[in-house]
Amino acid sequence: MTALNHSTRRRLQKLKQIPNVWEGDRRRLITSQDSDVLDLASGEPPEGDCILWVDGSQGMVRAMDVVTPDSGPEAVVRTLIRAMENPHNPGMPARPKKIVVRDRELQFFLRGVLQDLDITLDYVPELPLIDEIFRGLQDAISTRPPQLPPQYAEALRAKAFEIWQDAPWEVLADHEIIAIELNQWDVGTLYASVMGMLGMEYGVLLYRSLDSLKQFRQRAIAQESIEQMQEAFLGQDCLFVTFETEESNKESPLMGFRPMPAAEDVEPVFGNLHPLEGLRSFLYDEEAAALLVGLEALHRFMRQHRQKFAKDAFPPLSSRYRIPFPDDAEAGTITLSVKVATMPELAEELVAMEGEEINLNGFNFPAVRDDLVPENSFLSLGMVPWDVLELLQSGAEYHQSTADLVKQGDGLPVVMIQTSRPKAKTMIQEIQAAGGLKAICFNPGEDPLMGDRYDIGLFQTGNGDLHLFGEFGEDDPTHIAARKKWDQRCKKTKGHCGLIIAKGLTGAARGNPQFKDMLALFETRSLSSKDLGLGTLQMTMTVDWT
Template sequence: MSMSRLPAATVRRLQKLPQIPSVWEGDRHSLPSSPVAGSQPSPGEGECILWVDGVQGVVRAMEVVPAGSGMEPMVRALIAAMERPNAGLPARPQKIVVRNREVQFFLRGILHELDIKVEYQPELPLIDEILQSFAEAQEQIPPPLPENYAELLASKAFTLWQDAPWEYLEDHHILAIELHQWDVETLYVSIMGRAGMEYGVIFYRSLPSLKQFRQQARQADPAEMEEVFLRQDCLYLTFQPRHPELEDWPNLDLAELDPEEIEPNFGTIHPLEGLRGVLQEEEAATLAVALEALHCFLKQYRRKLEKGFQPCQGQYCVPNPQGEALSVQVRTLPELAAELLALEEEKPTQALLREDLLPEGAQLGLGLLPWATVEVLRRAGQVHPLPQSKLVQKGEGLPVVIVRTSRSKAKQLIENLRGEGGPQGICFNTGVDPFDGHRYELEIVQTGNRDLHLFGEFPKDDPVHSRARRRWERRCRDTGGCCGLVIAMGANSHQPELPVHHILALFEMQALSPKRLGLGPLVRVSRHLHF
């Protein structure tokens, strides 16, 4: 209880609200399940704060907060219930009741200037009724997988993760799995993960659906992509971090995590139904058989496919969760793969990346500025902060992209960056050169005018860059994604450390994921890189 009084300005503002003859109930309960009144939430769970108008019978405020976050969130939610209610008009109640003595004493001290009585009541009928409805609704939500398939599909998914077909198959290397079961004749399989972004398998129920999606996804702008995505007709298995907070890490590659940190996610998409993360029994059985057949095929032909996508075919006797074993054929579709690759390599109408910002001969690198150096630059007026942003000074320092060039070119680059609205963020994305088959990691900076600029291009298998990238990602995690762009003079300097007096500007940026910028793997066409 570090703060025991509201600011005087806040009190005056709340006193202007009309006071209504109403009693509000307030409580907090643990998530995801609704506990018995008075029980304590388990460590690490979230909690839901409720403020309910007992006269009108409406929820005025509901907020989810981390467990153990103290009593201040109760006050914040109450102020929201008064000023910005989910239902009803802004107002102050005459009385509030809570069923926790400690909360009562805390709120009594906070609210005495607002003429609001705070009373203790062991039972809160309206909130208990709401919690009961939450619990009943939770019970009615079906599990993502039928009970007798959850363990089976998890095992098949883990086997596929160990098979790691994305190490040698591209997403246009389509496989056909002939089932002739559960209203499915053939599944057309696309492997995701070669680009190091999203890992999984898409099982298209028809070839037209696969082709249509790839054609439309190529032509759609970012605002249309969600609708294009929902027009697919497929089952899918994707992999995600077991801990949700890892999804916010910039440039996270699941392949770098331990297997126990990965969990599978199953679902289906249909143009008339949209995305559904709950599978019916026949859909679960279809996936179980398809995944087992795919595993058998990969086990038989991995070495051959590692040398190139070529004709391969296998017939397998696969256990059927709903009856007798099935004979399933799996084969590659090289001609379709060539057709899809040609579609990807068609020249788009507009270039995606600009390459005209960096001066000729500029040297680039990933580095670190100690926080003391950042403060020196700030006092010298050489730091260009992002609007409404504050650097999180955690870890050993600020991760930065360093551009070294001559003094005159550095000054011109700084002016050019200002003219573009300043650098806002940076991401690392996969680039593919279809002419030599090589893969690259592209260092892409987004400026304030939403343009994307290519800053660096590194071979995917470059060990020096890979080590620098791992350090960069670790440091960005420490700072919550805060990073910077350093413009320095001394392009021919070979000093391992960057002298402070060589730094002419430090622009604050955010480390971004390619997904946030709407990017997928980029394909080189002539001298430029495009979708």
């Protein structure tokens, strides 16, 4: 049995002992299929077991925790210690004279842990105060609405998966806004902003006003504090659908390059943001109806015009669709006429807004693009021995040489990207068309809302453009080791490095390309973040919308 260490026991012994009886218990939170239990303290849906310690004499909760069902009895002790030392207001730090529980095993466990604290421990079959609190929690379950109104749930999920298959983030940036005129459910026009071009989080935000959209972008660009960013985030006025997987917050084993998840691994999450309500992870009837029609209109628009957005184009386009919708009042179907249009002038305004903010801060950032490295590629940092390099220089289908290559150390530090042969050929051609590969560099980045920091891998092409090839967590031990070797090798080669593009993503050489699979060698230079002069890049916000 785990016992309190001596210092903790002495600390608890110094607390004032009060002649009160405390009740303690651990109970499973029971949820229905259509609703989640609401954590009264945070507003978030907890998971697992709830631990409660209450002062029965004063009728107040001193500490409450939600833990996973597989947590041991030690979790109950942790909550009890917090109830003694750091109780909820208005409780004061204190040690009870008596504790009662309704679980025999818990009684015996606590008896061993709490020895020498002069606390009487008894078993009772019922805990009336805790029973009352849990009845209140279960009442909250039954009264909280489902995440989606039942009449729209199936249709909304199906429409979300259609949007996932459309993948609008492959051709639209978040500043390229599409207007959807509904004129229904007290909504005039929804302004759709697509998230996902940087591969960090996928989804669609449907703003109910242009003012809200512009205000949020202004505050996000201003690089304010995390607290201010959170306030700006909660100040948005929009409906949303985002797509999550179990791997959403995990780094890829390939040094931060996260492949596109398959449709069967994706779960759509719906919700509402409003300045006076904050984040709400469920929708009421009219909100669900507006979101359903908005997503259907966007789906039809993308199906009709997707090819017109190729090569970063965002032309003026407008279409009108007749969308059937169930009419509850008439127990039938009505047809809505919905106009959908691009807003290229607004896109220019939003880009100019970002440029003005950057200039105000004394920087002139080139665009960072995310369309050069093919999706689902394998990525690694490594080294090519000098003898293999000589073979590549003469045997690769394409070779970009660099003058005065310094052959010191064990080989040339390289970034290796492996994809399919057609995509590899396209990538090679795009680098050639952009004036070749000018430099490979790493630059610090941060998520201003979550506070996470990254090491951002960038290619710089001859035309000055920057292309994202990887986002590596600052605390990723694999990347830290690889980056350390990269810097050491680049120092020995006086800054010379290279990019190898290989085929064979789906064959036997997947993840381990052989010499015959290496189609191109780009010899280039390594730039430091100081040489690049960008400062810390602000990443696209990654938010837990649930």
